[in-house]
Amino acid sequence: MYRQGDVLIVPVTESAVPQDVRAAGPKNRRPRESMILALGESTGHAHALVATRDEGDFYPAPAESDPAFVFLPLGGKVVHEEHGTIPLPEGWFKVVRQREYEPRALRSFRVVAD
Amino acid sequence: MPATAVDVTPHPDLTADGIVAVATAQRDAWRAIALSTEAVDRAATEETVLRLYTEALPEAAPPQIIWCRSPLEAARLVVAEPDRLGAPARDRIRDLTWSLGRARLAERLGPREFGRVWQAACGDIAPLMSTLIARISTAVEEQTAETDAAARTALRVALTHAVHGQFDAAWLPLYEAAGMASGLGRMARAAGWWWPFENAVILTERPLALRLDDQDRLHHGDGPALVYPDGFAVYSWRGTPLTEEFGQRLATTTPETIRAEENAELRRMMVEHYTPERFLKDSGAQPLQQDEAGKLWRIEMGQDESIVMVEVVNSSPEPDGTFNVYFLRVPPSTQTAKAGVAWTFGLTEDEYQPLQQT
Numbered sequence: 001m002y003r004q005g006d007v008l009i010v011p012v013t014e015s016a017v018p019q020d021v022r023a024a025g026p027k028n029r030r031p032r033e034s035m036i037l038a039l040g041e042s043t044g045h046a047h048a049l050v051a052t053r054d055e056g057d058f059y060p061a062p063a064e065s066d067p068a069f070v071f072l073p074l075g076g077k078v079v080h081e082e083h084g085t086i087p088l089p090e091g092w093f094k095v096v097r098q099r100e101y102e103p104r105a106l107r108s109f110r111v112v113a114d
Numbered sequence: 115m116p117a118t119a120v121d122v123t124p125h126p127d128l129t130a131d132g133i134v135a136v137a138t139a140q141r142d143a144w145r146a147i148a149l150s151t152e153a154v155d156r157a158a159t160e161e162t163v164l165r166l167y168t169e170a171l172p173e174a175a176p177p178q179i180i181w182c183r184s185p186l187e188a189a190r191l192v193v194a195e196p197d198r199l200g201a202p203a204r205d206r207i208r209d210l211t212w213s214l215g216r217a218r219l220a221e222r223l224g225p226r227e228f229g230r231v232w233q234a235a236c237g238d239i240a241p242l243m244s245t246l247i248a249r250i251s252t253a254v255e256e257q258t259a260e261t262d263a264a265a266r267t268a269l270r271v272a273l274t275h276a277v278h279g280q281f282d283a284a285w286l287p288l289y290e291a292a293g294m295a296s297g298l299g300r301m302a303r304a305a306g307w308w309w310p311f312e313n314a315v316i317l318t319e320r321p322l323a324l325r326l327d328d329q330d331r332l333h334h335g336d337g338p339a340l341v342y343p344d345g346f347a348v349y350s351w352r353g354t355p356l357t358e359e360f361g362q363r364l365a366t367t368t369p370e371t372i373r374a375e376e377n378a379e380l381r382r383m384m385v386e387h388y389t390p391e392r393f394l395k396d397s398g399a400q401p402l403q404q405d406e407a408g409k410l411w412r413i414e415m416g417q418d419e420s421i422v423m424v425e426v427v428n429s430s431p432e433p434d435g436t437f438n439v440y441f442l443r444v445p446p447s448t449q450t451a452k453a454g455v456a457w458t459f460g461l462t463e464d465e466y467q468p469l470q471q472t
Contacts, residue, residue, distance in 0.1 A: 005428070006461040067460075072343040083430040084472030098458045101443045103382045105420060 004097035026057035122214040125293030136291035137235035148283035184342030187432035200313030235288035243284035276344040335387035407452035424454035
């Protein structure tokens, strides 16, 4: 697994992708458009995934607290303005946003955004 | 109603999709109108409201114009001076446009399409508008002692005569996209709440401040979340109403006041506002444990659950070569820094094995 700031990218088997995520289908993107894994709330900086030869699919998270999924048949790399670039091998990945604990009376957790 | 017939008839050339397209393009503009805290242009507002009276009540003499600084001041005036104001006129000035426009639009689009188009035009902002209207109305009533039931009822009645101005963004985006309710749309852009009567119209200022959190809930820890120029204020933490007394106390939170607060829910708000990280540092706490993931800190909170945090160092250096340190709050049962960081990604300590971190 790979970590870039508040995003964790975990290699998974294709069978680990939930049915509802697969059924919803990948997000449409224009050619050469990078896949935004997470956007920083204050800085506007993004964890963006660039697929090798533009071959790849991004399956958005159904809800903010759920993971998203990515398929990279030729691998790719994750880039961010404030973090080092991480090369990724080919395959399926689960993308987990970092969360923070909050006492139950207020909210159970919230997503961290750098 | 010949003068306002145009205002309640959908534009003949518009389709459902056409209305949705116009409303979608105007969504951000309407949100800005709804949440505006700009000072009101009184002269322009007066001109706008007089024009609306002329259209809706062509036979009547122009109303006297009265300015108030908040919905509270206005509601009290409505209760205090019924003879000066005359009979309520909201039915003819606002409600008729609302109901006729709605009926004609529903007739044109059909019931199914009407629902879809309404949702597309107003669905995002309407819940926030009704919450704000309800919170302000409750706060107006609560300015009078609970024991004075008659006075509270009178204020409640006065509030039913109000037009919500900027908060009519709950429905006006649809009407305007369909080419209707232009006069009420101009009023929404001009001022805060207003009260139309036959002899007079009460106009009010917009709030001086209106603060929401990232989930559109009234929220502020350093004073009122909503405040009007006369000082009428609503205190709120993540949408939870606060008393004025606690709202002011929250703004001056210290580690001592946190520890002295007996109510667990209020104490948690105080910790969140002060930030757990600052509370931990200012309490002289020491790290409990340390490993390759960072340091684990804990503060006991008596009867309430402990505050446990991991202190982690950013893997990528800042432009000046230093490494940022930050704190993440984790569940009270966390035993190690690594288990804490693993939890923030929904993993156990054993599962969390990053190959590369940046």
